[in-house]
Structure formats: C-alpha cells, structure tokens
Amino acid sequence: MSHANAALTPRHRLKVAQLVVDESWPISEVAARFQVSWPTVKRWAERYRTGQPMTDRSSRPHNSPNRTAPDVVKRCVSLRLRLREGPVQLAPRLGIAPSTVHRILTTARLNRLSHVDRATGQPVRRYEHDHPGSLVHVDVKKIGNIPNGGGWRFAGRQQGEKNRAATPDKPKSKWHNPKMGHAFIHSVIDDYSRVVYSEIHDDETALTATAVLIRAHDRFADRGVTVERVLSDNGSAYKSRLWHQTCAQLGITVKKTRPYRPQTNGKIERFHRTLADGWAYARCYTSETERRDALEGWVHYYNQHRPHTACDNQPPFSRLINVPGQYS
Known part of the structure; x- marks a missing residue:
C-alpha cells in the first residue's frame, strides 16, 4: 500500500x-x-x-545481524508462561534489555497477563463457531432478591436491613435475620451471534432448566436458527436424565465443560457479568418485582441495540442474517 x-x-x-x-x-x-x-x-x-508487482516492497532488511536469537525468544516466552513475570524481572534471567523482553512478549501477544490463562498459565485460546445455532451455551446466574424500598447497595446497610425486615412473604430462615431468598437467571446464548435468551425464576431445577431450553429453542427457530449443540457445566440440572431426554427430543447434542474449568463456557460467564452490571445492579430498584420486570427490556436492548465487540461493534442480531435455510 x-x-x-x-x-x-x-x-x-x-x-x-x-x-x-x-x-x-x-x-x-x-x-x-x-x-x-x-x-x-x-x-x-x-x-x-521483469514481471514484478506494482506495490511497495517491504522495507525489512534481508539480514539482521543484531536480531535476538530464536533460543532466547523461546526461553523468554517459556518463562513468561511459567513464572508470569514482567520484562524487568525477566531481563536479568535472559541477559537482555527489558525493552527487548517487552518487544518479544508483544510479538507473541503475551505482553498483558490478561492474555494468559490464570489456571494453566497457557495463552488464552478463543474460538467461535462458524454459523448461528452450531453451539449454544447455557448457565444459571444466582443473585439475591431485593427488599421493598431498595437493597443495601443503594440504600445503605442500615436502611437495607430495615427494608428487608419490613418486606412481607420472605422465605423462612432458622436465623433471626430474615432472608430474602434468591433469583436464578437462566440464560442461553448463541456462540456465533451472541444473541441471548434469558428468563428469571425462583429455582435452578432440571424441570425449570429444560423448560427454558425448549422456549429458547423455539425462539431461535423463529429466527431461522437450528440449535445443534448445547454446552453446559456439570450442574445437577444439566446432568439429569430429563435434560438429556429433552435434548435428544429436540435433536441437540449435549456437551459438557471440563470440571472446575469455567473458562470453556466463558461466553455466557462474561454475559452474566455484563448482565449484573447493566441490569441487576445498574440502578436502584425499589422492589424485586420492579427489577424482574426490567429484564426483558434489557435483554432486548442487549440483542438488538447494544454494540458488541465480538460482532464488529454491531448488535448481536446483526449476525442473524443469511442463516441456513432463511430464504429457502
């Protein structure tokens, strides 16, 4: 160019x-x-x-006598993955300048520790299926219910305790401090498009999880998307016979993450963090009913209006075009 x-x-x-x-x-x-x-x-x-192209030639020299030796580069990357140290700490071990270490790590895309998996020390491997419906991720997010008048996050500890004590129909507790119970957000997110389907319930049983999957399957089908695989963790609801029977009836292949390895299901884990920041704790709700009523509108905004970096800063719904069989 x-x-x-x-x-x-x-x-x-x-x-x-x-x-x-x-x-x-x-x-x-x-x-x-x-x-x-x-x-x-x-x-x-x-x-x-002479048949040469009309584009500019590379300015890179044919020979670089002062180039860092490949063995040093390899050892630098190995120490970075194993010790998780920065350029200043790695430079004395390698006998080179910290700036050289930083250049090597930048070239290897290891200049930030966020690029390295904390559990294994290996580079983060990102993947994405090639069409909508090829794989969907499912999971449940557990959050505490909000008392009438607002919770402690916005009302403060003292007023939050008063609101919790004054809220009627609380779950029974053996402790003197009344409990508000929990809400469970069941989410199904498409791996390719990042389009999500979410419902909020009072439990995370297999019956509820399978019902959510069926409704999500129908919702995706309305958009011309056929769900082929479903990836979940090893929770009791997803290990149940009902879950496997339902997936078999829908023609969905069941996939499980490796135990104690939530990074495999990272797309929906990241969505739940966005959900917490953008909906669950985004503003002061005066009751749990008010927050639950706001979920559907926020999911609509997430799917159809909110820019997503994985979708080239376009909403997830922008990827649900030209899906297989859409115009046949």
Missing part, C-alpha cells in the same frame, strides 16, 4: 509502465504527464518488464 503522499498509486504505476513498455512512449514525456521524475518512471517500467 502506497503512503499518503505518494504521487503514483499502484494503479497509476501500472499505467506508467504500460505506456513506456507496451506503447513505447518516451520516459521524459510520461514523467511530465504524471508529474514525477524520470528515474521513478524508469523504475516502475523496469519492474513491469
């Missing part, structure tokens, strides 16, 4: 060369016509005559 101030673009370089080589124009006349020097015209004509 030519630079911003180049007199000749690759297309005009080809035109210049063709005028000289193919049409036998004088070099001086072509140079005057295109307002460039005659050595420039001669250079592109010679490249055209």
Whole structure:
C-alpha cells in the first residue's frame, strides 16, 4: 500500500509502465504527464518488464545481524508462561534489555497477563463457531432478591436491613435475620451471534432448566436458527436424565465443560457479568418485582441495540442474517 503522499498509486504505476513498455512512449514525456521524475518512471517500467508487482516492497532488511536469537525468544516466552513475570524481572534471567523482553512478549501477544490463562498459565485460546445455532451455551446466574424500598447497595446497610425486615412473604430462615431468598437467571446464548435468551425464576431445577431450553429453542427457530449443540457445566440440572431426554427430543447434542474449568463456557460467564452490571445492579430498584420486570427490556436492548465487540461493534442480531435455510 502506497503512503499518503505518494504521487503514483499502484494503479497509476501500472499505467506508467504500460505506456513506456507496451506503447513505447518516451520516459521524459510520461514523467511530465504524471508529474514525477524520470528515474521513478524508469523504475516502475523496469519492474513491469521483469514481471514484478506494482506495490511497495517491504522495507525489512534481508539480514539482521543484531536480531535476538530464536533460543532466547523461546526461553523468554517459556518463562513468561511459567513464572508470569514482567520484562524487568525477566531481563536479568535472559541477559537482555527489558525493552527487548517487552518487544518479544508483544510479538507473541503475551505482553498483558490478561492474555494468559490464570489456571494453566497457557495463552488464552478463543474460538467461535462458524454459523448461528452450531453451539449454544447455557448457565444459571444466582443473585439475591431485593427488599421493598431498595437493597443495601443503594440504600445503605442500615436502611437495607430495615427494608428487608419490613418486606412481607420472605422465605423462612432458622436465623433471626430474615432472608430474602434468591433469583436464578437462566440464560442461553448463541456462540456465533451472541444473541441471548434469558428468563428469571425462583429455582435452578432440571424441570425449570429444560423448560427454558425448549422456549429458547423455539425462539431461535423463529429466527431461522437450528440449535445443534448445547454446552453446559456439570450442574445437577444439566446432568439429569430429563435434560438429556429433552435434548435428544429436540435433536441437540449435549456437551459438557471440563470440571472446575469455567473458562470453556466463558461466553455466557462474561454475559452474566455484563448482565449484573447493566441490569441487576445498574440502578436502584425499589422492589424485586420492579427489577424482574426490567429484564426483558434489557435483554432486548442487549440483542438488538447494544454494540458488541465480538460482532464488529454491531448488535448481536446483526449476525442473524443469511442463516441456513432463511430464504429457502
């Protein structure tokens, strides 16, 4: 790609060369016509005559005597993954400058510890299926219910305790401090498009989880998406016979994450963090009913209006076009 101030673009370089080589124009006349020097015209004509491309050559030298040895680079990456130390700490171990260590780590995309998995020390491996419905992730997010008048996050500890004590129909507790119970958000998210389907319930049983999956399956089907696989953790609801029977009836292949490895289901784990920031604790709700009523609107905003970095800063619904069978 030519630079911003180049007199000749690759297309005009080809035109210049063709005028000289193919049409036998004088070099001086072509140079005057295109307002460039005659050595420039001669250079592109010679490249055209020898069959070379009209694009800029790389400025990288053919030989770099001071280049860091491959063994040093390999050891630097190995120490970074094993010790998780920065350039200042790794430089004395390798006998090179910290700036050189930083350059090596940047080239290997290991300059930030967030690029390295904390559990294994290995580089984070990201994946994405190639079409909607190829894989959906399911999980449950557990949050505490809000007392009437607002919870402690916005009302403060003292007022929050008063609101909790004054809220009727609380779950029974053996402790003197009344409990508010929990809400369970069941979510199903498409791996490719990031379109999500969420419902809020009072339990996380297999019966509730399978009912949510069926409704999510129907919702995706309305958009022309056929769910092929479902990935879940090893929770009791997803290990139940009812779950496997329901998936078999829907024609969905069941997949499980490795035990104690939530990163495999990271897309829905990340969605639940966004859910907590954008909906669950985004503002002061005066009751649990008010917060639950706001869930559907927030999910609609997430799917159809909120820019998503994995979708090129477009809403997830923007990827639900040209799905298999949509226009057949």
